[in-house]
Amino acid sequence: xxxxxxxxxxxxxxxxxxxxxxxxxxxxxxxxxxxxxxxxxxxxxxxxxxxxxxxxxxxxxxxxxxxxxxxxxxxxxxxxxxxxxxxxxxxxxxxxxxxxxxxxxxxxxxxxxxx
Amino acid sequence: xxxxxxxxxxxxxxxxxxxxxxxxxxxxxxxxxxxxxxxxxxxxxxxxxxxxxxxxxxxxxxxxxxxxxxxxxxxxxxxxxxxxxxxxxxxxxxxxxxxxxxxxxxxxxxxxxxxxxxxxxxxxxxxxxxxxxxxxxxxxxxxxxxxxxxxxxxxxxxxxxxxxxxxxxxxxxxxxxxxxxxxxxxxxxxxxxxxxxxxxxxxxxxxxxxxxxxxxxxxxxxxxxxxxxxxxxxxxxxxxxxxxxxxxxxxxxxxxxxxxxxxxxxxxxxxxxxxxxxxxxxxxxxxxxxxxxxxxxxxxxxxxxxxxxxxxxxxxxxxxx
Numbered sequence: 544x545x546x547x548x549x550x551x552x553x554x555x556x557x558x559x560x561x562x563x564x565x566x567x568x569x570x571x572x573x574x575x576x577x578x579x580x581x582x583x584x585x586x587x588x589x590x591x592x593x594x595x596x597x598x599x600x601x602x603x604x605x606x607x608x609x610x611x612x613x614x615x616x617x618x619x620x621x622x623x624x625x626x627x628x629x630x631x632x633x634x635x636x637x638x639x640x641x642x643x644x645x646x647x648x649x650x651x652x653x654x655x656x657x658x
Numbered sequence: 659x660x661x662x663x664x665x666x667x668x669x670x671x672x673x674x675x676x677x678x679x680x681x682x683x684x685x686x687x688x689x690x691x692x693x694x695x696x697x698x699x700x701x702x703x704x705x706x707x708x709x710x711x712x713x714x715x716x717x718x719x720x721x722x723x724x725x726x727x728x729x730x731x732x733x734x735x736x737x738x739x740x741x742x743x744x745x746x747x748x749x750x751x752x753x754x755x756x757x758x759x760x761x762x763x764x765x766x767x768x769x770x771x772x773x774x775x776x777x778x779x780x781x782x783x784x785x786x787x788x789x790x791x792x793x794x795x796x797x798x799x800x801x802x803x804x805x806x807x808x809x810x811x812x813x814x815x816x817x818x819x820x821x822x823x824x825x826x827x828x829x830x831x832x833x834x835x836x837x838x839x840x841x842x843x844x845x846x847x848x849x850x851x852x853x854x855x856x857x858x859x860x861x862x863x864x865x866x867x868x869x870x871x872x873x874x875x876x877x878x879x880x881x882x883x884x885x886x887x888x889x890x891x892x893x894x895x896x897x898x899x900x901x902x903x904x905x906x907x908x909x910x911x912x913x914x915x916x917x918x919x920x921x922x923x924x925x926x927x928x929x930x931x932x933x934x935x936x937x938x939x940x941x942x943x944x945x946x947x948x949x950x951x952x953x954x955x956x957x958x959x960x961x962x963x964x965x966x967x968x969x970x971x972x973x974x975x976x977x978x979x
Contacts, residue, residue, distance in 0.1 A: 545833055545834060545867065545868035545871060545872075548832070548833075548834070548836070548868075549748055549749075552748045552749060552751065552752070553748055555751060556744065556746055556748065556750070556751075560742060560744060564742055566740075566742075570739060574748075581867075581870055581871050581897040617932060627896065628896035628897065628900050628929075628930040629892075629893045629896050629926070629929045629930045638925075638928065638929040638932070639928075639932040640932070641932070642900075647747075648747065648748045648749060648871075649744075649745060649746060649747055649748060650744045650745075650746050650748060651743070651744065651745060652741055652742060652743040652744055652745075653741070653742050653744065654739055654740070654741050654742075655739060655740060655741075655742055656739040657739075
């Protein structure tokens, strides 16, 4: 359940931004959790919902984008889409793949309101 | 007229779409949020969520200030909500502290290794055996250990019994160590007397999932997999084996009693991490320990060079001022 720690990290980022930008609440939060980022987005959403009451995130609509995994094949030099680590290259069937995309875990942007 | 695309917005959406307006974006409003989100937000916040921010009233004179909100201007029909683009790494704060740990380790000539595995793979037994073996082979090379568990000091007690300094970090309900925990543990553990070249073993909480994501400032993650666990674990828990530099196949003395296909396990590990090194050993019989100590010596060398470079920079800086 490391998603609970990640939810705490997200709230920390939002509170830091609130100190800088002076807003009272977040109405809409957009996150990116790539398919190779090692995050279960359902668990992350659950953790954020559990954490939100009484914070700047209370009542916020949360979107989690899940960009697909991308990897570069060392055998055939193609960039291919993979659903998970350990998948075969869809071009040559090889397994020597270096993930190049879908590994990021970020807060993209948010819509905020001043009271 | 729509100010985004310039089309004539008749206000009758059904007619516009049937009339052949091809733009797929047409749900007029052109606000930050898609229409369906706006509906759900209104439902939550009540009908006034999009009302303009009320004027600020001067307590003494009763004057009204409409431009006091963040937008500095009041526009009828618009709330003073705004978008903030962050593009910030959620693990960024941990990453910054990990980078600081890494710099401190280098400056002290410390090579830190992060040992990760499932519970029961033999991490603590391997660490004890490694400390004993190093004492015989490289007595000038001190070792300190940070032990991560949810609770108890059993593991730190076992390490201390070998004579090496150890500090237990109990995470409570936490499933992994993070960089701030290691920073604080290192403060308490490192007394400045460990010499120019030393090893810091960080035994993470026994868990093949969560510790993969938290950088502690280590030189390398060492994944331990015991042959009693099943050869398919690298595929079942790919993130950990993808993050590790080396996989130690432990308890190989038990292989004659098990159906464990070593080559298949190594193939699976290389599928998720083509560059992973693999060493086979038994902490109990000592088989394979020499190759492991060689790996340690190889990995520790660049760190000590980095430590020397950092020390040199300090000297240059102090002579320049």
